[in-house]
Amino acid sequence: MIVLVIIGVFIAGFITYWILHEVIQSAVDNSTMARNIQEIRDHLVGNKAAEQAASDEDHENCPGCNHLVRKTEKVCGNCGLALRDWD
Ligand SMILES: [Zn+2]
Numbered sequence: 001m002i003v004l005v006i007i008g009v010f011i012a013g014f015i016t017y018w019i020l021h022e023v024i025q026s027a028v029d030n031s032t033m034a035r036n037i038q039e040i041r042d043h044l045v046g047n048k049a050a051e052q053a054a055s056d057e058d059h060e061n062c063p064g065c066n067h068l069v070r071k072t073e074k075v076c077g078n079c080g081l082a083l084r085d086w087d
Contacts, residue, residue: 062078063081
């Protein structure tokens with residue numbers, strides 16, 4: 001009889017350990033995933049900022065609607081206002 005109690009306690013302890021192990025493992029995985037997402041986000045935001053800085057050089061704001069248009073465009077793509085360089 002005492003052997004059954006010992007086996008029961010052992011199994012209960014094993015199950016408790018297994019559940020804790022799973023919970024801790026998933027928490028570790030989540031933090032790793034969160035760090036990866038953070039790195040990807042930083043990467044994308046960094047690229048976007050660099051892209052924005054580069055695009056400022058060949059873009060200007062439409063005088064009519066303030067929409068960002070390329071300096072090479074003759075007509076604003078947003079409001080249709082004729083821009084310079086009509087020759
Ligand atoms: Zn415009």
